[in-house]
Amino acid sequence: MRNFIALVVSVAFFVSFSLVVTGQTSSPTPTPGDQTASGKTRPDSSPPADTNAAAAPETDLLHREELTGDWGGTRGRWKEKGVELEFKLTQFYQGVAAGGLETGSEYNGKFETNFKFDFGKLWGWNFWSAQIKTETRFGGPSVEGTGSISPVNIAAVTPGEDGGVFSITSFNVTKMWPIDLPKGELIAVSVGRFNTLDLVDEDFFAGAGTERFLHTSLNGGLAVAREIPLVTNGGIFAYVRKGEPFFTFAVLDPNSHERDLGLGDLFADGITLSPSLNINEKYWGRSAKHTFSGALSTKEVTPFDEIRQIILPGPPTNPLRKEGPSWSLTYTFRQYLVERGKRDGWGLFVQAAVANEETSPVTSLFVVGLGGNGLFKSRRRDEFGISYAYSGISEELIDALDPITIGRLRGEHLFETFYNVYITPWLRLTGDLQIISPVRPRADTAVVPGVRLEVIF
Numbered sequence: 160m161r162n163f164i165a166l167v168v169s170v171a172f173f174v175s176f177s178l179v180v181t182g183q184t185s186s187p188t189p190t191p192g193d194q195t196a197s198g199k200t201r202p203d204s205s206p207p208a209d210t211n212a213a214a215a216p217e218t219d220l221l222h223r224e225e226l227t228g229d230w231g232g233t234r235g236r237w238k239e240k241g242v243e244l245e246f247k248l249t250q251f252y253q254g255v256a257a258g259g260l261e262t263g264s265e266y267n268g269k270f271e272t273n274f275k276f277d278f279g280k281l282w283g284w285n286f287w288s289a290q291i292k293t294e295t296r297f298g299g300p301s302v303e304g305t306g307s308i309s310p311v312n313i314a315a316v317t318p319g320e321d322g323g324v325f326s327i328t329s330f331n332v333t334k335m336w337p338i339d340l341p342k343g344e345l346i347a348v349s350v351g352r353f354n355t356l357d358l359v360d361e362d363f364f365a366g367a368g369t370e371r372f373l374h375t376s377l378n379g380g381l382a383v384a385r386e387i388p389l390v391t392n393g394g395i396f397a398y399v400r401k402g403e404p405f406f407t408f409a410v411l412d413p414n415s416h417e418r419d420l421g422l423g424d425l426f427a428d429g430i431t432l433s434p435s436l437n438i439n440e441k442y443w444g445r446s447a448k449h450t451f452s453g454a455l456s457t458k459e460v461t462p463f464d465e466i467r468q469i470i471l472p473g474p475p476t477n478p479l480r481k482e483g484p485s486w487s488l489t490y491t492f493r494q495y496l497v498e499r500g501k502r503d504g505w506g507l508f509v510q511a512a513v514a515n516e517e518t519s520p521v522t523s524l525f526v527v528g529l530g531g532n533g534l535f536k537s538r539r540r541d542e543f544g545i546s547y548a549y550s551g552i553s554e555e556l557i558d559a560l561d562p563i564t565i566g567r568l569r570g571e572h573l574f575e576t577f578y579n580v581y582i583t584p585w586l587r588l589t590g591d592l593q594i595i596s597p598v599r600p601r602a603d604t605a606v607v608p609g610v611r612l613e614v615i616f
Contacts, residue, residue: 220583222584227616240281241280241281242277243276245272245615246271246616247615247616248268249268251267251268251312251315251611252264253311253312253373255605257606258606264302265301266299267296267297267299267300267315269296269369270295270297271295273290274291276290286334289331289332290333291330292328292354293325293326293327294317294318296315296317297322299321300321301315304605305607306605307571307605308552308568309380309381311375312609313356313367313375319418326418329353329354331350331352331353332349332350335347342401343402344399345399346396346398352416353411355387355388355389355390356368359379361493362530362532363506363508363529363531369611371542371579372530372544372546372591373575373609374548376550377575380521381524381550382489383487383514384521385518386455391414391416392411394409404435406435409432409433410431429457431457432455433453434452434453448492448493452488452490452491454487456484457484459483460482461517487514488513488514490510491509491510492509493506493507497533503539504533507528509526509527510525510527511526512524520553522552522554524551526549529544529545530545543577543579545576546574546576547574549570550571550598552569565599569598571595571596572595574594575594579611589612592606594607
């Protein structure tokens with residue numbers, strides 16, 4: 160509770176300070192080259208200029224992109240020489256307000272560092288780059304009293320589920336071969352260590368729990384988690400067309416390596432192969448995209464593997480035989496309904512996934528919702544989302560659990576909505592609400608409110 164009070168006081172201070180100094184709550188609008196909190200560049204996302212922001216000096220505390228600014232020009236000089244540094248602190252406070260298995264709340268968070276290196280600028284190695292990302296998780300566990308099979312905050316369980324955990328979640332090198340640069344056509348190959356949540360680059364949903372939706376089902380879901388771990392090693396091939404990936408093919412270690420390097424037993428338990436195809440379209444004069452992706456893992460597993468005992472008490476009453484390979488197929492559709500520019504606006508998203516019963520705890524996932532930025536004209540940077548998700552449970556898993564102790568599991572329904580307020584470009588406050596009809600039949604519908612505070616340093 161003391162942590163939550165401190166969080167609320169900090170938010171109140173910054174909001175009050177912003178209102179007093181600027182006399183308004185609208186944050187400046189994006190400019191060309193604007194970046195998201197994860198560091199992904201949005202090249203052409205600039206809406207019409209905000210007159211208040213234009214009048215403010217570049218180094219003004221309330222209008223700069225990072226709290227610490229340009230470090231007297233040092234940050235900008237390093238970027239020109241090929242070294243880009245990003246730092247982000249994200250804090251969460253969530254709780255079960257009603258229903259579920261029990262009420263209660265938790266405070267936790269993570270501190271992320273992201274180092275990007277352009278070897279062309281550094282040493283003249285054109286079309287070579289590298290990334291190193293670290294994550295330090297702190298605080299209590301993710302909220303566990305919902306009776307849900309999926310964590311309500313994907314960020315709170317990566318790279319650990321409780322307490323202080325430090326991990327290097329990305330450490331990779333990329334080489335690009337230009338085909339037709341003016342048309343944005345090239346081939347890229349990356350090898351090393353990857354946080355696979357960061358590879359999901361979406362405008363309307365996902366966000367790894369620190370940008371948009373919090374719940375696991377809105378960030379990939381358990382239907383694909385058996386084949387694609389959150390942090391692992393491998394290589395990724397990408398054919399880029401018109402500046403965006405058209406076809407990708409990943410070869411990954413099927414084991415999660417959030418707390419170890421995973422080099423001593425690389426591919427010891429098998430291999431994961433994951434192709435993906437993106438098709439860009441225009442409907443009603445607005446951008447749309449179809450994605451067809453799949454994953455195949457040769458690792459032998461059961462649907463019960465790696466599911467936390469506190470969510471589904473075990474072990475299972477009927478022993479499960481390890482099976483392999485495991486597979487999943489996913490289709491995703493996005494359609495802009497309001498489109499002001501490149502990656503600027505909001506629209507519809509739909510995602511459907513299936514997986515095999517013998518190896519996956521969730522065999523089907525269906526997600527639909529609205530999301531994006533600039534729902535209100537005066538708040539162009541603010542992001543919002545509203546969604547529904549359904550998770551179908553493996554019959555193999557259901558039959559293996561004791562129906563007397565746990566009850567027969569059922570499909571899980573989720574409603575989640577959030578609004579992300581850009582108080583300043585570097586300070587972002589999010590209100591989130593989840594309503595969950597969980598897999599545990601003895602759990603009532605859970606109401607899970609939450610708040611998230613991001614500070615970009």
